[in-house]
Amino acid sequence: MNVLPFQVVQNEPLLRARGVTIDYQSDRGIVRATQDVSFDVWRGDRFVLLGPSGCGKSTLLKAAGGFIAPRAGSLQLDGETIFKPGPDRIVVFQEFDQLPPWKTVKENVMFPLLAGGIQGKKIGRKEAEARAMDWLARVGLAPFADAYPHTLSGGMKARVAIARALAMQPEILLMDEPFAALDALTRRRMQEELQALWDDTPFTMLFVTHSIEEALVVGNRILLLSPHPGRVRAEINSHQYGLHSAGSPEFQATASRIHHLLFGDGGAAHDEPALAVQS
């Protein structure tokens, strides 16, 4: 590929969240999802939002995508406040139904290219097709270009979604627990492949997960969030860890440090604070 834009020295973060507080309406009234969350994502980051369920990590990601407006604070991309969804921030969802079933794999990848263009520029059908095939080849799905999504396995659907997102060359890729619905072996493979894609053509990514191991393996920087409502607990470097170091003592030490930060020193026993209080 061509020269990467973020190899120049950066002096500004790409995505800047400042004091983001998000409320949402539920059956039982207004619930606070996140409170006063601030973080910076730089170009080339594999930035992970990590926390137990209820910490508002997915909500934060959707706010970065422009689907939810924060009640207070701001989210800025390249200095511009985010106020609606756009093709410069492509989301990869967890659900398999993110791929329209009436489009073949190739058409699925072409769809946003034709609808949104690349970085604001409209492109023709031919170019979109060439680009779609290029990205399908990179995720190893070129032979399945004309298959319909319902004939694919879960891992293959996740690959299509990733190829579709990366083909758009978004400023930032927003991944909402993309591998959570996959089985453990496939998940590990997808983590490897995502890493390989990033090594090949680095991109900026905001990655939401509830797995400490996945966060350490996938990310280079991790924002820890505590639940009810989501508040920042810590920000941790994990650029030194990859899949190869998953068993190392340092890796285990960082993992247990994260566990400690999220759940206190009792470990798994504090997973259910309500039970712990009652006993």
Next chain:
Amino acid sequence: MSAGANLTWEPPVRPEYEVPLAPAPGAVHSVAAAGAAVPAARAPGTVERLVQFGWLRKGLLLLAIAVLWEAMARWTDNDLLLPGFLQTAKALAEGTLSGELPRYIGVSLWVLLQGYLAGVLGAFLLTLLAMSTRIGRDLLETLTAMFNPLPAIALLPVALLWFGLGKGSLVFVLMHSVMWPLALNTYAGFRSVPDTLRMAGRNYGLGSVRMVTQILVPAALPAILSGLKIGWAFAWRTLIAAELVFGTTSGQGGLGWYIFQSRNELFTDKVFAGLAAVILIGLLFENIVFQQVERLTVRRWGMQR
């Protein structure tokens, strides 16, 4: 079970082993046809194979019914009350060849098409309104709840008062029979489109019109098709009934009028031929037209089995 029992039942420690992987029989390389490579244990016999065809079984059943019908007709021996199968088939063939029956059918289908399209248009306008405003949603829910249980044919007297005898009243009742079930189905279909798909559409910067045409309509197609099918079935039945009762003075009549007229002239075989034509056309649309559309769309996409 006490904890002590576990200790006495300690399983033995067995040696580990590794073996080279035995080759899989008939390894499939094309993933698309994964199920096709399993060889059948035994080739099924001719009868066994023929029984597999649903159309053959149903065809035999139809043949049995025809034979029974013919036998009853001969036993009754009264052409006026019960013409036989062969006599009806002859009347049907003669009517078709003379061009009499096709003309009546043409008139019916032309009126049906107009009413159907008017109903489809009305349903889509109503759904559009329901999708965009809250009052539109209330309107749709109230109107469908009110009018869905009302048989279209019951509106015909009123229609005759308003539009007079003729095509106008027929189109009006047909529209009524199509519009409510279709609007109800389409609206339910739109509402059940997964959130993820909507968000993906917004993510790519689709405007509201492209959102409807490129995401909502294809995603809701199974529901829309079933609404169109129900609407067609209602409309066809309504039309024949309306023509039977009121289509008599509308210049040129349709299939229902043909049946009515034949009864007046005591051509009972023609009455039966007309009924057979009603059944055949109904079958043709429901089992061939709609089934083909489904096969090419929602079934191919894995949205419906």
